[in-house]
Every structure is written in C-alpha cells, then in structure tokens.
Amino acid sequence: MSRTDLVARVRDFVEAHCLPLESPAHVHDPAALDAALATLRPIARAQGLYLPQMPVEQGGLGLGWADRAGVFEEAGRSYLGPGALNCAAPDQPNMISLLRQGNGEQQRRYLKPLADGDIRSCFAMTEPAPGAGSDPSMLRTRARRVAHGWVIDGHKWFITGAVDARFCIVLAQTDEGPTQFIVEMDAPGLQLVRAIRAIDPFAIGGHGELRFDACRVSDDAVLGEVGQGLAYAQQRLEPARLAHCMRLTGRARRAVEIAQAYVCERASFGQRLADLQQIQAMVADCHIDLHASRLMTQDCARRMDAGEPVKTESAMTKVFVSEALNRVADRAAQMCGAFGMSEDEPLALILRELRPFRIYDGASELHRATLGRRFLNTASRT
Amino acid sequence: MSRTDLVARVRDFVEAHCLPLESPAHVHDPAALDAALATLRPIARAQGLYLPQMPVEQGGLGLGWADRAGVFEEAGRSYLGPGALNCAAPDQPNMISLLRQGNGEQQRRYLKPLADGDIRSCFAMTEPAPGAGSDPSMLRTRARRVAHGWVIDGHKWFITGAVDARFCIVLAQTDEGPTQFIVEMDAPGLQLVRAIRAIDPFAIGGHGELRFDACRVSDDAVLGEVGQGLAYAQQRLEPARLAHCMRLTGRARRAVEIAQAYVCERASFGQRLADLQQIQAMVADCHIDLHASRLMTQDCARRMDAGEPVKTESAMTKVFVSEALNRVADRAAQMCGAFGMSEDEPLALILRELRPFRIYDGASELHRATLGRRFLNTASRT
Amino acid sequence: MSRTDLVARVRDFVEAHCLPLESPAHVHDPAALDAALATLRPIARAQGLYLPQMPVEQGGLGLGWADRAGVFEEAGRSYLGPGALNCAAPDQPNMISLLRQGNGEQQRRYLKPLADGDIRSCFAMTEPAPGAGSDPSMLRTRARRVAHGWVIDGHKWFITGAVDARFCIVLAQTDEGPTQFIVEMDAPGLQLVRAIRAIDPFAIGGHGELRFDACRVSDDAVLGEVGQGLAYAQQRLEPARLAHCMRLTGRARRAVEIAQAYVCERASFGQRLADLQQIQAMVADCHIDLHASRLMTQDCARRMDAGEPVKTESAMTKVFVSEALNRVADRAAQMCGAFGMSEDEPLALILRELRPFRIYDGASELHRATLGRRFLNTASRT
Amino acid sequence: MSRTDLVARVRDFVEAHCLPLESPAHVHDPAALDAALATLRPIARAQGLYLPQMPVEQGGLGLGWADRAGVFEEAGRSYLGPGALNCAAPDQPNMISLLRQGNGEQQRRYLKPLADGDIRSCFAMTEPAPGAGSDPSMLRTRARRVAHGWVIDGHKWFITGAVDARFCIVLAQTDEGPTQFIVEMDAPGLQLVRAIRAIDPFAIGGHGELRFDACRVSDDAVLGEVGQGLAYAQQRLEPARLAHCMRLTGRARRAVEIAQAYVCERASFGQRLADLQQIQAMVADCHIDLHASRLMTQDCARRMDAGEPVKTESAMTKVFVSEALNRVADRAAQMCGAFGMSEDEPLALILRELRPFRIYDGASELHRATLGRRFLNTASRT
Numbered sequence A, B, C, D: 001m002s003r004t005d006l007v008a009r010v011r012d013f014v015e016a017h018c019l020p021l022e023s024p025a026h027v028h029d030p031a032a033l034d035a036a037l038a039t040l041r042p043i044a045r046a047q048g049l050y051l052p053q054m055p056v057e058q059g060g061l062g063l064g065w066a067d068r069a070g071v072f073e074e075a076g077r078s079y080l081g082p083g084a085l086n087c088a089a090p091d092q093p094n095m096i097s098l099l100r101q102g103n104g105e106q107q108r109r110y111l112k113p114l115a116d117g118d119i120r121s122c123f124a125m126t127e128p129a130p131g132a133g134s135d136p137s138m139l140r141t142r143a144r145r146v147a148h149g150w151v152i153d154g155h156k157w158f159i160t161g162a163v164d165a166r167f168c169i170v171l172a173q174t175d176e177g178p179t180q181f182i183v184e185m186d187a188p189g190l191q192l193v194r195a196i197r198a199i200d201p202f203a204i205g206g207h208g209e210l211r212f213d214a215c216r217v218s219d220d221a222v223l224g225e226v227g228q229g230l231a232y233a234q235q236r237l238e239p240a241r242l243a244h245c246m247r248l249t250g251r252a253r254r255a256v257e258i259a260q261a262y263v264c265e266r267a268s269f270g271q272r273l274a275d276l277q278q279i280q281a282m283v284a285d286c287h288i289d290l291h292a293s294r295l296m297t298q299d300c301a302r303r304m305d306a307g308e309p310v311k312t313e314s315a316m317t318k319v320f321v322s323e324a325l326n327r328v329a330d331r332a333a334q335m336c337g338a339f340g341m342s343e344d345e346p347l348a349l350i351l352r353e354l355r356p357f358r359i360y361d362g363a364s365e366l367h368r369a370t371l372g373r374r375f376l377n378t379a380s381r382t
Helices: A003-021 A030-046 A065-076 A091-101 A104-116 A229-265 A277-305 A311-335 A337-341 A347-358 A364-381 B003-021 B030-046 B065-076 B091-101 B104-116 B229-265 B277-305 B311-335 B337-341 B347-358 B364-381 C003-021 C030-046 C065-076 C091-101 C104-116 C229-265 C277-305 C311-335 C337-341 C347-358 C364-381 D003-021 D030-046 D065-076 D091-101 D104-116 D229-265 D277-305 D311-335 D337-341 D347-358 D364-381
Strands: A121-124 A142-146 A149-160 A167-172 A179-184 A190-196 A207-218 B121-124 B142-146 B149-160 B167-172 B179-184 B190-195 B207-218 C121-124 C142-146 C149-160 C167-172 C179-184 C190-195 C207-218 D121-124 D142-146 D149-160 D167-172 D179-184 D190-195 D207-218
Touching: A003 A030, A003 A065, A065 A229, A065 A277, A091 A104, A091 A121, A091 A229, A121 A149, A149 A167, A149 A179, A149 A190, A167 A207, A167 A229, A179 A207, A179 A229, A229 A277, A229 A311, A229 A337, A229 A347, A229 D364, A277 A311, A277 B364, A277 C277, A277 D277, A277 D311, A277 D364, A311 A337, A311 A347, A311 A364, A311 D277, A337 A347, A337 B347, A347 B337, A347 B347, A364 B277, A364 D229, A364 D277, B003 B030, B003 B065, B065 B229, B065 B277, B091 B104, B091 B121, B091 B229, B121 B149, B149 B167, B149 B179, B167 B207, B167 B229, B179 B207, B179 B229, B229 B277, B229 B311, B229 B337, B229 B347, B229 C364, B277 B311, B277 C277, B277 C311, B277 C364, B277 D277, B311 B337, B311 B347, B311 B364, B311 C277, B337 B347, B364 C229, B364 C277, C003 C030, C003 C065, C065 C229, C065 C277, C091 C104, C091 C121, C091 C229, C121 C149, C149 C167, C149 C179, C167 C207, C167 C229, C179 C207, C179 C229, C229 C277, C229 C311, C229 C337, C229 C347, C277 C311, C277 D364, C311 C337, C311 C347, C311 C364, C337 C347, C337 D347, C347 D337, C347 D347, C364 D277, D003 D030, D003 D065, D065 D229, D065 D277, D091 D104, D091 D121, D091 D229, D121 D149, D149 D167, D149 D179, D167 D207, D167 D229, D179 D207, D179 D229, D229 D277, D229 D311, D229 D337, D229 D347, D277 D311, D311 D337, D311 D347, D311 D364, D337 D347
Parallel strands: A121 A167, B121 B167, C121 C167, D121 D167
Antiparallel strands: A142 A149, A149 A207, A167 A179, A190 A207, B142 B149, B149 B207, B167 B179, B190 B207, C142 C149, C149 C207, C167 C179, C190 C207, D142 D149, D149 D207, D167 D179, D190 D207
16 A cells, blocks of 8 residues: 555545544543544554554554654544554654563563553653753652662653553653653552643543652563663654654644635625635635645654654754644634634634643743754854 | 722732632533632622622722723632622623613613622624624524514524523514514523533633524513614623723733742753743733733723723724733743643633633624724725 | 824924925935935924923923823824934933933033034944943943043944034943043044944934044033943933834834825725735734834823833833834835835835834843843742 | 755855855945856856756756755855856746747847846836736736737836846737737837836846837747747746745845854853843744745755646745745844844845845735635635
C-alpha cells in the first residue's frame, strides 16, 4: 500500500468510525474514552492501519517520520483517531523509549502489551513547584539504592495518561544522575492522588498527580543506563513534540472544515457568510497557517529520517505550529458565532484541546529564549 | 458612602465571601451556582452593596453608568460577584427594560421579585439558522393576535439564564413589527428543550434552547408598545455590552493577579519567573490592555450618563475590550504554565468565560464592518 | 475663545496654510523646512494660535495639558503644524526646561527668542555606544570645573534639531553628578559633525552628531542646579512623550483621512474599495486605535494637570500610542495600494515619520520591562 | 560546481564586492545604481555567477526554481546583488517572457542584450485610477490596428525600471483582447512623464509614469499572440512573485545579521542587549519567520520545477512571506534602537525596501479574498 493510499484509508477510517463515536460525554471521562478506543482498535487493525509508527517486527507499519506526518494528521482530525491507531501520546513515545532503551525482558513485559493495545502507560517527569517544571535540573524526586533495588520518593503532576495506566516511566534523581525507572502503577508506595482537571477535555488517561512514598522497585526497573535519564528525556522530547504537531494539525484542520461548511450554509444581513470578505480572509489565513505548519513539520521529519540533528528546527517548529494551530482553531470558532461556542459541534472543544500545546513540551517563551540565545551565540562566534 | 469607599467595600466583599465560595463544581451546574448566590446575596444586602445599578426607589444604590464601572469591575473579579450583587446579565438589563417599558402591573409582578433576587429571568432573541442570529431582521419567531391575546410560535437558542428562570422577555415578529413579550417559563406551549453546553462554564441559568409551540399569552404580556421590539432591543444592547465590559474587566484582572503572584513565587532555570523579561513584558501588556479597556468603558459610561448617543463609541468599546480582555487572560494563563491550564486555579476557566465575549452581543467582525461603513459614509459626505 | 473654538481654528489654519505648503522637497532639508515655518508663524500668531503651551505672560495661550491635546492633534495633522505654532519638539520641552530651571538672565537670553520663534534649540543627551543610549547612567560626556567655568568633552548623536540651532541643552557628567548646561552652538570646541540621515523625513533641524572637544563654558551655562541633571531629564521626558502622542495622533489621523477618501473613490473588480469588508475592518481598527490613543493621552494629561504622578500612566501611554499609531498609518498606506507607497500623497512619508516613535523617548521593550517590574513589585508587596 | 558551492560563492561575492559598494547615495538615484551594477557585473560574470536563472544556451547557469532559491537569497542580502547577477526584477521576468513568447528576431534584438546586461527594460501594466490597478480587467490603455502596425494610447504608472530602460513590454487592450507589445522607450508618442518617488529607495530604474499618445509601433512589436496578453501576464506573475520572495528573504536576513551583531556588542542598564529575553525572543521570531518563509518558497519552487499548478501555493507564499519579512525587518530595526532608524546601517532602508512587497504583485487583502473564495468553493463542492 502506497503512502498516499494509506493516508486516504486513514481518512476514510476516521470518517466512518471515529467521528460518529465522538461525544461530549467523553469530556473528562477517561473510562468512557478508553471504551471508545477499545471499540475502534480492532477495526483499525483489521484495516491495516494500526501502529503506523512501530517497526514491522513489532507489529507496526514501519513508517518513517516523513511518512507518519500525513497519517498522524488524518488520524488527528478526531480526538479518537490517534488512540484508535495506537499512535497517541504518551504511549507512542513510551514505545519508542522501550524500543531504544528497554532490555529483552522489559520489552516482553511492557512493550508487547502496549503495542498490542492491552495496557496503557504514562511518563512521569513534571513536578509541582519548587520541583522540575520546564527545567529538568530542578528534579526533586529521588531514588536511592537499597539492596537489590531502589526506593523512590517524590511528587509528580500533570502526568498525562496516569488514570488506569499499567505502568509509568518515572524520571528520578540518583547519586549517579537522573535515571529512568519503570514503575507499575499498583506498586506499594505509589499513589495516584487525583486526576487534575485541565482545560483539554480528551486526554487519554487524564492528567494525574502521583506521590511516591518510599516506593520500592527492583534493579530491573531501571530503563536504560543509570544516570542517563536526562539524555533519554531530551531524545524523547524532540520526536514527541513533532508527533504532537502532526496530530494536532489534523485537529485544527477539522475545525476549519466545520467552519467552512457552516459559513457556506449560514446567511446574515442578506449575504451568505462565505461571501463576506472578512470571512474569506479568515479562511485564507487558516490555510496559510496550516500550510506553513505542515511544511515545517515535514522538513523536521525529513531531517530526523536522515539522522540529522533537529534541536533548532524542532524548537522552531513547536513554537510556530502550536501558535499557528491555536490561531486556526480560534478563527474557525469565531466564524461560527454562538454555534462555535457550543459543544454541539467540537469547535469549542478543539479550542480547549489545542490551548495547552503552547505550554506542554516547553512553553513558547522558554523555546524563544533558548532559540534566541543559540542564534546569538552562533552570530557572535562568526 | 463615597464611590471610592463603595468600590473598596465591594472588593472586600468579593475577597471575603465570593472567592472562597468559588468551585470547579459550579462548572455547567446552574443549580449549584444559584445556591451559592443565595448564600451571598443576603450578605451583600446587609453590607449595602446590593443592586448598585437600580434607582434608590427600586431598592438599588442608584449609581449612574460612570459610577457603576468600578463597582462592576470589582464584583466581576469573581464569577459569583455580579450575581451576588444582583447586577449580572441577563437580569440586570431585563430590570432596565422592565423599568423603562414595563407598566405598573408588570413592574409589580416581574421587576419587584427580580430586584429582590427571588426569581431569575432571561431574554430570548437569538434563533438557530435560518433565523435571527446577529441580524434581527431575520426574526422567524412569530406572534399572531387572537382574542384577548397572542399565540407565539418559534425556536430560540443560546438564551442565557433560561434554566430555572421564572420568565423570559421574548422578541417575536408580529404583523405590526417586532414586539417584546413577557412569557412565564411554565406557560403552556413553551418548552425548555435543553441547556446548551457552551465553552463558558459559569453562566447563571446556563444557555437554553426554547421552543414556542402555539404558546398562548394574554394581552398584558406585551412589554412596551407593539411593533417597537427592535428599537427596544437596540436600546438594550448598548448598555448591556458596556456592563459586560465592566464585569469582565474585573474577571481578566483577577487572572493577572493570580499570574503575578505565581511568577513572583515560581523559579525556573535559576531565576524567578518574575525576573524574566518576557514575563515582565507580558505583565506590562496586561496592564496596558486593562488600562485602555477601562478608559474606553468609562468614556462611554460618561457619555451615557450625559445622555449622548454612543452607538459608535459603544461598538468600538465592545470590540476593543472583548479582544483586549482575551489577550490579558491568555497571557495570564500562559505565564502560569501547566498550572495555568489546570482548574486548580481559575485561569483556564477564566479563559473559557471570556472567549465568547468576542461573539456574544455582536461578533467583532460584525461590529468592524458596521463601524467601517459608518466612518466611510461620514468621510465621503465631507 | 473656548477650547472647542480653538481646536476648530487650528484645524482651519492647518487646512488653509500648512497642508498647501507641504512638499516632498522638504524631505531631509532642514533649511527648506525652516523657511516654510517662517512663512507660517506670522499667520499663526495673527490668528491667535501661536505658542499654545506657554503661559500667557510668556506670550503663549496658557493651555493646560488636557487642553493641549486637541490643539496639538490638530496641529499634528501636518508636519508643518506644530512648528508653525511653535509647539514642536525639541523647542517645546526646552522652553519648559528654561521656564522651570532657567534663571532670569537665561530666560531673557534663550527663552525669549525661542518663544518668539527667532531661534531654534536642541537637547543633547543620547550618546553612541558605549555611552548613554536608553540608560542615562552610562553618560560619558564629562564636564569638569575650571576657573570661572567648565570644560566639556564628549560625543552626542541623534540630537534632534541640531542643524541651525542657536544653542543646545547638554547633559554631562560632573563630579557632583549629571548636570545640564546651555551651550551655544558656535562655542569653540563644539562641532556639529554631521546631520544623521534617519528614516523620519521631516525633523526640524534634523538629527545632529555633536562633538565637544575641550568646549569651555562659563559658570552661568549651568541650567538648574549642578548634579540635578538626571532628575531634570526625567521630569522632562514624561511631558515630552505625551506631547509627541498628541501631535502624532494628528499625523496618523491624516493618513486615515487620505485613505478613506481614496477607498471611497477607487474601484477594483467591480466594487468600490470602501464596500469591501476587509477595507471596512481596517478603517474600523484605525478609529478604534485612535480613540484608545486619545483616551490614554487625555487621561495622562488630566493627571498631569492635577499634579498627580504619571510615571506608570505615561509609560503605558507611550507604548500603546506609539504602536497604535504605527498600526493606523500602516493600514492607511496599505488601503491605498501602490499610491500609498508613493510620495504623491504623504502616506509613505507618514509611515516613516511615525516609525521612530516606537524607539525615541524609550523603546517599547524598555518601557515594557520597566512597567512589568513595577507591577510585579507592587504585586509581591501585597 | 554543486549547488551548495554556488550558494557559497554567491555569498562570498556579495560580501567581497556588493556590500562594500552599498551607499545611501544610491537612494532614489537610478543612474548611480546603474553605475554600481556596471562595476559588479563583470566580476560576477568572471566568477561564473552571472544569469543563474537563464538556460545555458542563453549564457545562463541553467538553474531550476528550487536551485535558484538559495542563490537568489544570497544575492538578495545586498540590494546590489540581484542586479549584479542580472537576476533582478523586472529584467528577470522580462527575459522569461521573451524566452517563452518572443520570436527569433525579438530574442536577438531584445533578449540578447538584456541577458548580456547591455540594456534594461520594464513591464508596463499598472494604470492610475480608474484604470487597471490590481484588476487587469480594468485595462484602459488601448492599441488599435492601423496599416502595418498599431497605435497605442494610454497612461501607466509605477512602472518599475522605466528610467533609462531601452524598451518596455506594455499590456494594452485591443479589439481582440489584451495584448503584449514591445515598445522602445524612445518611440515617438511614448513619454516618461516622471519618476515616481516611492518608499523603496533602491529600485533599479525607479518607478516611472508613462504616457502613450498615439504611439505607433509596427506589427512585429506584438509579443506572443494578439489577445493573449492577460494569460501571459498571469503566467508571468506567479514566478515573478516567487523570485521576489527569494531575493527579499536575503534582504531581511541581512537586517537580522546586522541586528544580531549589534545586540551582541551593545550594553544597556548593565547588560548586553543579547542577554535580555525580549531581544532573544525577537531574534527567535526572526529566524522562525525566515525558516517558514524559505520552506514555503522552496515548496512552491519544487512544484514549479515539477510542472505542477501553483496558483494557490504561490498566493499563500506571497502573502505569508511578504508579511513575515516585514516583521523580520521591523524587529531587526527595533533591536538596534536609534541606530536602527539611521541610514548609517541599512536597517531603516531595508524597512523601506520591504514595505511595498505587501502591496506590489497583489496586495495581501486581494490574495486573501481570492484564496478564501477558492477554499470555500472547494469546500462547498465536497
């Protein structure tokens, strides 16, 4: 199946199966969301659309980054699409981490059922003040060595996917440096304090607050090498951001599709809204933003496929795309008036889904400061 | 009590009584919201803060528009404040309509209990496509004369305040032109179809969808003169918008207060967020936007107190203030990172409250087209 | 003559006398500009419009700040207007400095002919790197005491008004702190190196680069008290900025007037440009920006008339107004297409006049950082 | 020579030869500009950099569109670069027109000396109101058949390159439809009325106003087929716009380079400007805008090389790039404070060069309306 065919088939799958299942009843209800995904995954699998990002030997479609772009965008038109294809965060980047850093036993125990869609997982890095927010050097969760294992103490929050996850990959400080551990969610000493209600309504597994109180894990809980956790986290972030850009481009595009259909139907003051120049300009700006977003994402994807460093491109892409998609969704909702503010169509919900993207994975302000310093250092060296 | 004293006392009331009662549990729950208001109103009344906008003879404080500005802003810092003082929409403009157009019996029957806070009301103008959205000339709800009364048929939506309201003021087309009717919500033939879930979480009485199916009302249901409904609606809209500007300026200011406290506490990469120039610039822009918003609102208020026409100033103020306050709340949430996206503090909820203000009472695009034409007509005449 | 009458008469004067004298031939030609002003001043004086900002006893009209706003705006519609009324920078703030800090002899010698329009002056503070740009603490021009006087050494640039000025007020560091000196431009050791070509085409007296090489002045050259120069400079800046806001609001308004006339005439693709919604929206945004700019300026003026501190308001006003007027002029030029880019009408030249206002008297970024810190310090104290 | 090598060599050429020749003395002086180009062209030719866009058989380097992007950008860093390489407008698109539509004799007579750099040319389409501005259907210049030729009457303006051009390609209405004619500038009846001073300071050949008064041309003056002029003009515009995007990206990049060097040197309030977060954010935004601009331009170039239609992509690219580059240059100038407003460095001049790009080749508003309608028509068909 060619890449174009695949994209078209994902589009059809989303139209036929995901959109009809969408419901405001899923808002802040991880269990309902999981149930919908459970319905959709067998269909995606049967249609050959499942696990696009994983190697063929792991049961995936083996797509590279550039080929994922179109597939993830089509899936992302529905908030159910990426989960249905099992390419949603945080399981998608967790699978990559397990593939790269996991040993055979870890892959058998965690990667296999994750790829099969039998379990879910989360990634526990962010901490409440004064711990690690954007700055991982402030990490306060600690793991200390004991006989045959480690004891973890700490406090994490905004851990997306935590509700009903089977395990988490947790980043903790050790005497040898930050380290990744795989901790099963029912481990003694690990408590899911609550699901934090955030503005985005459809996060799979919600956003959890976790406490580790003398949580004991064995030696084989270490994922990758001791002391390399920060390096792993950074390797994880660039592709994770890019996958978000792909999926959310689809989500914003869906808002535009709804708005375009609306303004072609609805009239006011004797004119179809679509015939008003302000509306036309808003539509044009939506497509310009989507076009630029796609090109930046694809450029970064191609560089990643080629093994080039993308530190700068990835940050520029994250800043631009997250802000562009928010503009797109905002215009789309505005074009639909009161209707765009209701939950009768997903416009207002898409606004809420997209807003945190300007913060999660590094706030725009943080990226701008880092990028600016990098460009200025290069300039002054020349 | 001087105006300054009054503003300070409203501020104290909101701090002491409203903010502690705020709760995410009120989201999309009109009954819970009503219960909170029922707790607060006696306190407001006891403190002499109740009904600031109504004449003294109606039990109010008798403030003019200019004096309302500071009071409404302070009340608006909490979503509970305006309701607690009984100066929230839609009851506040409905009281003005009843005061101006209501006869003695109507005032006794509807205005009195409304001012006393014993009942709530709503205003039913907006209709789903192809009816009257922004364009009242598309009004499709019809009232036809029968013996001793009228029969109303039609479909209305986004009727803020409809849930548990005692009556609505409905705008319907008649053979003599658009006309206002007071219809009790339990009238036969009037059905509250549902509460429409919209992005704003704390609308008192929610946003209702109403159907009038051969709804019969008596002659004394007519509010004001038959055929004058559109003129009344327009008279209503200018001050209604201005009161929104006042209240929501307070709401946006509260977001800034929370953000400022946060960035003064929280550090990242070795620096207090408050010491970062991008944060400082965001704070400055928030205050510049608030300052400009207040000055435009106050200027319009002074003109209204002086009896001057404010058609142009009111529209410019609505466009500017609604967009400025959205920028303010967006920056405030952004400054707080993931915390700003959660419902632990009201930042994300304030974002959702403010978003529709760029649409309700006339979308920015509509006002811009109207304003532009007006300025251009003036120019070409000269 | 009432204030309204005065404003109307200034408008008439500008229409009848200033606009017809405007010419692209004045671009970067201070002598031609001076000649035009010499033609206009007697007319302004004869019409009772001259020196609006000076006390009556100095030959002025004695207007307070609030009353100046309308007059300066009307004068500012033409780049010749403020100079014609002798209320242009830098003479206007220099007159205020001489009035406040000058002794009798200094007022006789410098203020009198300045007010009479017989001479021009400049204010020399800014220095090239690494001297004082925005940060006056970096002042490198030094004055050291010698017998009966001072010797000044230093380098200044962007000294607006320097070409053909009779004297400058120069800020120099001394052992007792920064101090203001009045130095005649033909003093030995003071050299006008060149006129710096900058983007703004109509600066009266251009922008000079000055060198002080062992420039000797007598004791009576000190303006005000030794060591108080910085305090004087700061007192000077707030009203100077506000006067710029007033004058340049007029300049931006003129751009809108031209654009409105253009779009009412010109058709494209079968429609008058004025009938296109994008044009209407641009016109509306121009008026909203002008309205907000005026209200901020007037509010600050009223506070200054009342003797209130305006440090914060003045900075917010400078940032907002300078950026708003640039938006206004940019939209006006854009509406006129290629015509707006030509010098056939002053649109492109107005763009160039307004651009530096976002930098001169404190760049927006500097004000934002200062304002942000001030608001945050207030917040954290509470 | 590989494409990368070529780009590097153009960069070196511009650094070594073009930048040192830049001078404010070239502002609005086509003759001085031509003299500088005459100096540079032999060097460019000797270095194998001349005529990158023309086929090898015409003496060019034979680059396709995608390969031109980097070369044009590097050349565009200096306003002298594109002219030095003979790839500047309007000669560059005129060469393409002559190559496509010219017969052997026309190519020998006009294309050859143009490619050799011996003469210059212009393209006369735009007319003053009520003629053809953005809307070619309003064409009022007329050519009527006479024995053995045509007589042209009309009025054109903003004809870039007209001063000292040898010939113009003029678009005129005929009974058979709009038609292109080659008219030598010294033809009887053709008058260069004046050079229009516009905001951009370095247009090669300025912007001319032309009058055709019974201007007689022979039959062989027709370029291409009679009646096909509009189709030719449209074919011309898409690549012409794209070439502008390429060249002006270089010009805006140069502004950033200057600004970066400046903020790395200059300190204020005890800090290097480069260490201030607002500056870092401005630098980051410049690079994000340049990155997105390049990707959109390159995408369009690749499609053109592949023979795909680019009507939509070309318009989106023109709107985005013209606005992005203006933001870039504006930030760069702002970062440099008063220095950025002077002509000591080209920042203020770059601002002036870039401003018209939001208007020339179709104003942003026009493209937005056209794009919006196209997207909406597609949507409603689906």
